[in-house]
Amino acid sequence: xxxxxxxxxxxxxxxxxxxxxxxxxxxxxxxxxxxxxxxxxxxxxxxxxxxxxxxxxxxxxxxxxxxxxxxxxxxxxxxxxxxxxxxxxxxxxxxxxxxxxxxxxxxxxxxxxxxxxxxxxxxxxxxxxxxxxxxxxxxxxxxxxxxxxxxxxxxxxxxxxxxxxxxxxxxxxxxxxxxxxxxxxxxxxxxxxxxxxxxxxxxxxxxxxxxxxxxxxxxxxxxxxxxxxxxxxxxxxxxxxxxxxxxxxxxxxxxxxxxxxxxxxxxxxxxxxxxxxxxxxxxxxxxxxxxxxxxxxxxxxxxxxx
Amino acid sequence: xxxxxxxxxxxxxxxxxxxxxxxxxxxxxxxxxxxxxxxxxxxxxxxxxxxxxxxxxxxxxxxxxxxxxxxxxxxxxxxxxxxxxxxxxxxxxxxxxxxxxxxxxxxxxxxxxxxxxxxxxxxxxxxxxxxxxxxxxxxxxxxxxxxxxxxxxxxxxxxxxxxxxxxxxxxxxxxxxxxxxxxxxxxxxxxxxxxxxxxxxxxxxxxxxxxxxxxxxxxxxxxxxxxxxxxxxxxxxxxxxxxxxxxxxxxxxxxxxxxxxxxxxxxxxxxxxxxxxxxxxxxxxxxxxxxxxxxxxxxxxxxxxxxxxxxxxxxxxxxxxxxxxxxxxxxxxxxxxxxxxxxxxxxxxxxxxxxxxxxxxxxxxxxxxxxxxxxxxxxxxxxxxxxxxxxxxxxxxxxxxxxxxxxxxxxxxxxxxxxxxxxxxxxxxxxxxxxxxxxxxxxxxxxxxxxxxxxxxxxxxxxxxxxxxxxxxxxxxxxxxxxxxxxxxxxxxxxxxxxxxxxxxxxxxxxxxxxxxxxxxxxxxxxx
Numbered sequence: 001x002x003x004x005x006x007x008x009x010x011x012x013x014x015x016x017x018x019x020x021x022x023x024x025x026x027x028x029x030x031x032x033x034x035x036x037x038x039x040x041x042x043x044x045x046x047x048x049x050x051x052x053x054x055x056x057x058x059x060x061x062x063x064x065x066x067x068x069x070x071x072x073x074x075x076x077x078x079x080x081x082x083x084x085x086x087x088x089x090x091x092x093x094x095x096x097x098x099x100x101x102x103x104x105x106x107x108x109x110x111x112x113x114x115x116x117x118x119x120x121x122x123x124x125x126x127x128x129x130x131x132x133x134x135x136x137x138x139x140x141x142x143x144x145x146x147x148x149x150x151x152x153x154x155x156x157x158x159x160x161x162x163x164x165x166x167x168x169x170x171x172x173x174x175x176x177x178x179x180x181x182x183x184x185x186x187x188x189x190x191x192x193x194x195x196x197x198x199x200x201x202x203x204x205x206x207x208x209x210x211x212x213x214x215x216x217x218x219x220x221x222x223x224x225x226x227x228x229x230x231x232x233x234x235x236x237x238x239x240x241x242x243x244x245x246x247x248x249x250x251x252x253x254x255x256x257x258x259x260x261x262x263x264x265x266x267x268x269x270x271x272x273x274x275x276x277x278x279x280x281x282x283x284x285x286x287x288x289x290x291x292x293x294x295x296x297x298x299x300x301x302x303x304x305x306x
Numbered sequence: 307x308x309x310x311x312x313x314x315x316x317x318x319x320x321x322x323x324x325x326x327x328x329x330x331x332x333x334x335x336x337x338x339x340x341x342x343x344x345x346x347x348x349x350x351x352x353x354x355x356x357x358x359x360x361x362x363x364x365x366x367x368x369x370x371x372x373x374x375x376x377x378x379x380x381x382x383x384x385x386x387x388x389x390x391x392x393x394x395x396x397x398x399x400x401x402x403x404x405x406x407x408x409x410x411x412x413x414x415x416x417x418x419x420x421x422x423x424x425x426x427x428x429x430x431x432x433x434x435x436x437x438x439x440x441x442x443x444x445x446x447x448x449x450x451x452x453x454x455x456x457x458x459x460x461x462x463x464x465x466x467x468x469x470x471x472x473x474x475x476x477x478x479x480x481x482x483x484x485x486x487x488x489x490x491x492x493x494x495x496x497x498x499x500x501x502x503x504x505x506x507x508x509x510x511x512x513x514x515x516x517x518x519x520x521x522x523x524x525x526x527x528x529x530x531x532x533x534x535x536x537x538x539x540x541x542x543x544x545x546x547x548x549x550x551x552x553x554x555x556x557x558x559x560x561x562x563x564x565x566x567x568x569x570x571x572x573x574x575x576x577x578x579x580x581x582x583x584x585x586x587x588x589x590x591x592x593x594x595x596x597x598x599x600x601x602x603x604x605x606x607x608x609x610x611x612x613x614x615x616x617x618x619x620x621x622x623x624x625x626x627x628x629x630x631x632x633x634x635x636x637x638x639x640x641x642x643x644x645x646x647x648x649x650x651x652x653x654x655x656x657x658x659x660x661x662x663x664x665x666x667x668x669x670x671x672x673x674x675x676x677x678x679x680x681x682x683x684x685x686x687x688x689x690x691x692x693x694x695x696x697x698x699x700x701x702x703x704x705x706x707x708x709x710x711x712x713x714x715x716x717x718x719x720x721x722x723x724x725x726x727x728x729x730x731x732x733x734x735x736x737x738x739x740x741x742x743x744x745x746x747x748x749x750x751x752x753x754x755x756x757x758x759x760x761x762x763x764x765x766x767x768x769x770x771x772x773x774x775x776x777x778x779x780x781x782x783x784x785x786x787x788x789x790x791x792x793x794x795x796x797x798x799x800x801x802x803x804x805x806x807x808x809x810x811x812x813x814x815x816x817x818x819x820x821x822x823x824x825x826x827x828x829x830x831x832x833x834x
Contacts, residue, residue, distance in 0.1 A: 138723060
């Protein structure tokens with residue numbers, strides 16, 4: 001159930017955004033059918049994976065004591081993730097794993113909503129929500145996105161006005177993920193208790209954006225369409241996660257940073273390239289260290305005071 | 307003598323989050339700065355000075371982050387550092403008496419007495435309480451290149467959903483640098499080496515030539531850089547990127563067989579703060595009686611055993627010298643292997659946290675000193691260089707877009723975005739948007755409103771520090787980090803509401819302006 005907040009903050013900017021983005025709804029509708037058709041198979045997969053992930057997630061939280069422990073669990077997690085991706089390739093470019101994220105940990109603290117300042121003694125809590133309609137997507141890794149969202153009270157009321165008081169009870173929330181580089185999309189079912197989600201995607205180095213929407217679960221005579229757009233996220237590019245090896249291009253572009261002149265050199269004239277064995281050796285060394293080395297050894301120890 | 311065929315570039319990233327609590331002496335976190343001054347910053351300065359006096363031509367690059375500079379320049383923290391040293395000197399005097407019956411321990415307690423007394427002398431008499439001047443001096447004479455960093459070490463790959471907040475991090479980083487060093491920085495250490503191409507245009511706008519990236523920032527670039535990390539690349543927008551060399555980094559900080567693990571080196575975790583009789587040590591540990599590190603440590607790593615042997619200064623020096631020789635030989639071999647295959651001489655970038663040297667690896671600054679001497683005097687095929695000098699010598703470089711990356715565990719954003727700390731980001735994003743909203747609603751204000759708007763910018767920047775997220779992930783001092791996020795977001799939000807209602811509480815503003823006094827010259831119009 002949507003929660004109301006004591007904090008009656010409304011940011012106009014987000015409202016405008018929501019209205020502006022509504023135009024995209026049409027586009028969504030055209031893609032809708034294919035998505036539904038694929039959904040059944042994908043959902044099964046997602047469920048089994050969600051279970052697997054849950055066990056991994058447990059491990060990760062349990063072992064946060066030392067840095068080494070954390071990293072080792074991350075490694076395990078990665079291994080599992082790899083497996084799942086492998087099994088999935090046969091199906092579609094669809095969602096692989098999704099993991100619901102519990103509603104903000106700070107909940108307890110938010111029972112106190114205002115600031116107390118007595119004799120320069122300050123105490124603050126983070127507001128539970130900002131009462132704005134928003135969807136944001138961030139790249140945690142090349143293939144893991146983090147999405148958070150909220151719907152403002154005003155927008156909630158508008159939906160109820162338009163689709164009936166039981167709009168939120170008769171529809172379920174979904175996230176629709178668009179890969180704008182490879183031109184596909186898929187959706188994940190979320191729930192009304194979550195306000196953020198981690199989502200695994202198949203393709204690194206791609207542009208992604210996410211739509212928050214709802215689909216009807218019960219017959220509701222007020223709702224004629226089966227996809228109700230709520231809001232759209234920012235667009236991000238997920239990081240690259242491999243050596244591209246696009247050295248088969250014939251020319252290499254150089255720039256003199258003093259004169260700003262750009263020029264090309266043919267691969268044939270580059271001594272390093274003439275000796276291809278060496279370039280691969282360097283990268284092989286890199287890959288070797290990354291794959292069989294202890295991860296502790298690869299990344300910065302972040303040797304700070306804490 | 308061998309012909310010089312390549313270059314090695316050391317970059318030390320000196321950073322601590324802004325920790326300043328005029329309201330209380332009870333914050334243990336304030337001592338991070340004092341430990342870093344005594345264990346890292348002063349030893350580095352002393353070793354640079356020694357090299358200069360011995361006429362050794364060396365080059366090193368350091369990023370000094372804006373929060374660190376603001377703290378080093380802060381009168382109250384300078385005073386507190388002197389108190390910290392006074393206490394340590396008093397304790398080491400007592401230690402000399404207490405250990406009179408044990409010659410080896412006694413020698414070590416005298417060493418600590420001398421060392422901390424010398425720190426006090428250097429700090430007060432040589433640098434007049436401001437060691438920034440020391441670093442500036444070495445930059446001015448051309449052996450040290452200082453680069454800047456994001457204003458409060460905000461992590462760009464998450465902040466950039468509101469690009470203006472990244473722009474402000476860069477702008478304030480550059481302004482702070484100019485204030486302390488009297489010129490513009492040529493390079494920047496991106497906080498956590500977090501690279502996003504969206505920041506390039508702002509880096510260019512503020513005159514930054516180059517950035518430091520993690521290895522895969524270069525290796526996974528598009529198109530693939532043909533020289534790997536051994537030559538810089540330039541992004542389409544004109545930002546030059548240097549990538550960390552894998553082999554040399556690993557030799558220094560590998561937790562398993564890295565140099566700092568040598569059995570003769572000082573054991574970090576055995577400190578008299580934890581071991582001495584409680585009543586005896588009580589005046590020198592935390593105010594609330596919790597045992598903490600004092601800085602006086604008598605043991606060496608010894609081996610994989612709990613039975614530690616006493617620290618022996620000469621043995622530790624011997625190990626540092628041996629390892630410096632090993633590092634030199636390894637770079638020689640590496641450069642020999644690479645040089646023939648490249649058009650320009652290979653460039654080996656060795657970036658580290660500065661605090662690794664001295665704080666964690668007590669002998670680190672000495673190791674650097676020995677290494678630099680060896681590079682100068684021994685038969686070796688490379689020279690030390692700064693990134694700027696390399697750019698000036700070899701300005702032709704391949705055009706590639708560096709890969710979005712960081713130097714945190716697994717190379718992307720997991721350290722700063724995971725289930726332990728992800729709740730923070732929506733607050734940081736909203737505060738960033740609100741700061742822009744304030745600048746838009748109230749441009750070019752004067753008087754009290756301007757002060758309030760500037761304080762809002764400071765609170766936002768302090769909340770954005772990547773350190774809080776890192777600490778939460780790391781699981782140490784979590785309460786402090788969470789409190790800092792709440793305090794800065796809380797203060798920001800309160801001021802934001804007051805400004806919008808035109809009801810600024812002057813008392814409140816004065817109070818938080820004294821606490822969060824970073825960037826006295828900030829101009830909120832950066833967010834316009």
